[in-house]
Amino acid sequence: MANNNLSLDTAFYALSDPTRRAVISRLLRRSAPVKELAEPFKMGLPSFLKHLRVLEESGFIVTEKIGRTRTCRVRVERLEEAENWLSEQRKLWQAATDRLAHYVEEQMPGDGTDD
Template sequence: MVLHMENHQSPLDAAFHALADPTRRAVVSRLTKGPAPVKELAKPFDMGLPSFMKHLRVLERDGLISSEKIGRVRTCRVNTERLAAAESWLSEQRALWQARTDRLADYVETQMSRSVEDAG
């Protein structure tokens, strides 16, 4: 029996959980261009600030962003190391599947060549 315990997620699981939501992906995408205050981050979204802050809390809890409050302004920045870990995993998976599809293509070409030789 497998139990999902949110408090014991691996960093990779946490990153993909956080990125599963389009609002959070948009926030991370914006933050890859540089740090931004919460008000600026929230502006493009049609939701109240309390709802938007829940998204930021998920991103921060799962390690994809950090924030710092100076005076009345909270500024967020992306955690490039955590984002790079997710990207690295995806790249590894892409390489595995590319190798598999290349082998399949080679096999199909070999089989087709044999069929042509057998028919001729």
């Protein structure tokens, strides 16, 4: 369980930044070279490479160097791990809110026909 928590901590840290989320969204369409990925962002390449490093270390992307070009691609299975955890949490909260709604409905007075 501790490894799973560390993995989730790493995943959600990586996803906490809008630049990194934008990179993942872009890579979900297709793989891309680093230079192409960096173009829309108003930051220097060294700063952008730090974002890629976080994504790579967290397992969300992999990079491959062919010649002088480094290409990135997303690891969908890593996204699925985060999505599965969120789905489990959603189920727990929905069950809790359903129980609360049922309780509140039981506590409310009737429609007045029993008087």
